[in-house]
Amino acid sequence: MIATSGRLTHVLILFFHLVMGQGTWTRWGRGSCEGWSLWLGDIVRGHVKRGIDVPPTWSASFNSTDLGDYPTRDEAMARVEETVIRSMGEALADWSIFRPRAKQST
8 A cells, every 4th residue: 555645635636526427348249258458548548348258257357467366247347447446546646756856847
């Protein structure tokens, strides 16, 4: 877990309220060839796809990184969402350091 200041914590909560409220899982494929994608801007690419094995397993990935196979679509989606939340928290913490530096160099 990342230690954050009170202000950064409020920014994180607001960010996830706004972004996750607009970001939705989108289904693609037909029949048993099923997949779901979650895109948040140009930064986050989450994917869940159904395998052809019996019983089917669901593979999860985040920004082209394999997150493993899961027995249900919901479990695979939950793993992607956990990874998104953790990664975005880290990115926003880094952004709070980078952004002031970027302003100074202009």
